[in-house]
Amino acid sequence: MEQDLLCKIPGPLLAWYDKNARVLPWRQDPQPYYVWVSEIMLQQTRVEAVKPYFDRFITALPTVAALAEAPEEQLLKLWEGLGYYNRVRNLHKAAKIVMENYHGQLPADFETLLTLPGIGKYSAGAIASIAYGIPMPAVDGNVLRVTARVLASEEDITKEQVIYDISSRLQKILPRDRVGDFNQALMELGALICLPVGKAQCLLCPLRHLCRGYEQGIYMELPKKAPKKQRRIEDRTVFVIISQQRVLIAKRGEKGLLAGLWELPNTQGAMDETQCREYLFLRGAKINKIVSLGKAKHIFSHVEWHMTGYGVYLEEENFPWEDAVWASARELGESYALPTAFKAYTGQIKKLLCE
DNA sequence: AACGCGGGGTC
DNA sequence: GACCCAGCGTT
Numbered sequence: 001m002e003q004d005l006l007c008k009i010p011g012p013l014l015a016w017y018d019k020n021a022r023v024l025p026w027r028q029d030p031q032p033y034y035v036w037v038s039e040i041m042l043q044q045t046r047v048e049a050v051k052p053y054f055d056r057f058i059t060a061l062p063t064v065a066a067l068a069e070a071p072e073e074q075l076l077k078l079w080e081g082l083g084y085y086n087r088v089r090n091l092h093k094a095a096k097i098v099m100e101n102y103h104g105q106l107p108a109d110f111e112t113l114l115t116l117p118g119i120g121k122y123s124a125g126a127i128a129s130i131a132y133g134i135p136m137p138a139v140d141g142n143v144l145r146v147t148a149r150v151l152a153s154e155e156d157i158t159k160e161q162v163i164y165d166i167s168s169r170l171q172k173i174l175p176r177d178r179v180g181d182f183n184q185a186l187m188e189l190g191a192l193i194c195l196p197v198g199k200a201q202c203l204l205c206p207l208r209h210l211c212r213g214y215e216q217g218i219y220m221e222l223p224k225k226a227p228k229k230q231r232r233i234e235d236r237t238v239f240v241i242i243s244q245q246r247v248l249i250a251k252r253g254e255k256g257l258l259a260g261l262w263e264l265p266n267t268q269g270a271m272d273e274t275q276c277r278e279y280l281f282l283r284g285a286k287i288n289k290i291v292s293l294g295k296a297k298h299i300f301s302h303v304e305w306h307m308t309g310y311g312v313y314l315e316e317e318n319f320p321w322e323d324a325v326w327a328s329a330r331e332l333g334e335s336y337a338l339p340t341a342f343k344a345y346t347g348q349i350k351k352l353l354c355e
Numbered sequence: 356a357a358c359g360c361g362g363g364g365t366c
Numbered sequence: 367g368a369c370c371c372a373g374c375g376t377t
Contacts (some may be wrong), residue, residue: 042372049363050372083361086375120374140372160356187372196370199365228369229358257360300361340362 005151007173008210010182014175016206017185020192022047025054030180032106032131033064039123039130040087047191053082064104068095076260076337083340085259090118108132121167130180137170138183139163142190148223149194149213157223233304235270238345239280240293243314245353246326249336257300262336264345265321270308280312284320288313291352296344309345311352329353 021027024047026038037057041050057078061067067075072092079088094116098106106127107113113124125138137143144157147166155162175182193201202214213219241248249262271279273290280287293309317326327336329350338346 039372044361044371044373046363046371081362083363084374086360087373090374118374122373126372138372141370142372184372191372197366197368225370259360298362300359302359 004169004173005210005212006147006169009150009186009207010173010175012206012210013185013189014178014181017181017188021184021188022192025051025058027184030130032108032127033067034058035127035131036106037091039126040091040118041082043087043123044084045082049082053079064095064098064106067092068099072260073335073337077335080261080337081340085261087118089260093117094119106131108134110134110136121163125167126183129174129183133179135171135174135176135179137167137174138187139167139170140187140190142187142194143170143183145196145223146186146190146194146207149200149219150207150211152212152216152218152222154222154224156226158226229302231299231302231304233306235268235306235308236266237269237271237276237279238264238266238293238296238307238309238342239276240309240311240345240349240352241265241285241314241319241321242311242352243317243319243326246317246328247332247349247353248319248321248324249327249332249338250321250324257303258339258341261339263338264342265324266307270306271310273310276310276312285312286315286319288315291355293345293348298341298344300341305341307344309348311348313355 026034038050038054041054060078061070070092072089075088075092076085079085097116098104110124110128113119113127114121119127122138122140125136128134128136129138144163144166148155148157189207193205195201198220200219202208202219205211208214211219213222248265250265252258252261252263254260267279273292277287277290291311293311296307296309298305298307332338332346332349
């Protein structure tokens with residue numbers, strides 16, 4: 001094989017990183033627990049979105065021990081709005097394992113990190129290199145985009161083989177004295193300069209002189225990715241059910257979409273007010289009044305909810321709904337984790353309670 | 356290898 | 367609208 005083009009990256013990349021690295025909360029003091037929490041939060045999530053969540057999480061749960069002992073309700077509340085809620089459930093499981101099997105110390109070993117729930121190849125490499133200086137690559141979407149462009153590679157970067165190939169080539173060229181910085185620098189370049197789809201800032205790029213994608217004028221077409229599956233649309237009718245100045249909320253199941261979070265009672269289909277009244281009556285509701293709350297849309301990665309909302313005033317709190325509890329407005333804000341999907345309706349609760 | 360799993364930013 | 371993002375676990 002020819003001398004790997006990638007081996008020319010570290011020098012100029014690290015020089016650039018030394019001048020341009022962002023100041024990030026988990027970078028100030030890269031102790032293993034902080035790096036771990038940040039890497040889990042950063043999975044498929046932008047730095048700017050993570051920042052406030054990270055600070056709040058670390059303040060509430062400063063150590064692995066505190067995390068392991070925290071009730072799941074508190075964890076979901078701290079994660080509320082960040083998405084991919086299985087991440088925090090896995091983080092919790094892993095913290096318990098770390099307490100029981102590793103004396104509360106996050107293992108300083110790539111293969112062992114890989115066995116912990118929520119830690120895959122990328123995260124194991126990131127934690128090992130950043131927290132412990134272990135020479136393992138951390139190949140995420142940024143790294144794949146940067147390397148595909150530098151190499152002018154038209155391979156589909158979602159293929160496992162491509163990720164494996166880039167990983168092994170990067171491992172060979174990791175500067176042994178700065179492995180964590182190198183991995184972060186590659187990602188930082190992807191996040192600040194080598195931006196996706198037509199936003200690349202090549203004139204500011206420290207790798208421009210060796211980038212074949214730039215040289216050949218094809219960087220804007222890279223990286224190649226297989227098209228994503230189309231989202232399906234789901235119609236749902238959402239109820240803000242009120243009685244005695246409290247709102248009915250229900251706990252979702254332990255598996256699937258928004259697992260373990262609380263939600264406004266809702267059901268399949270887009271009902272009009274008459275259907276809505278009929279449906280609730282058949283379930284045993286004694287309805288005082290129904291008001292329309294309008295339509296709302298929420299887009300998940302794989303499904304789109306088209307919601308029709310109603311405010312429903314009951315004569316009494318006696319109304320059977322599976323896994324439901326009555327909550328005051330204050331409790332709703334402080335104690336229960338509700339997904340963003342219901343924001344259009346939860347935002348109207350205060351007003352509805354005044355009527 | 357394909358799929359389910361959030362939410363927000365950008366053009 | 368479409369695309370993308372410091373991915374992982376399940377099937």
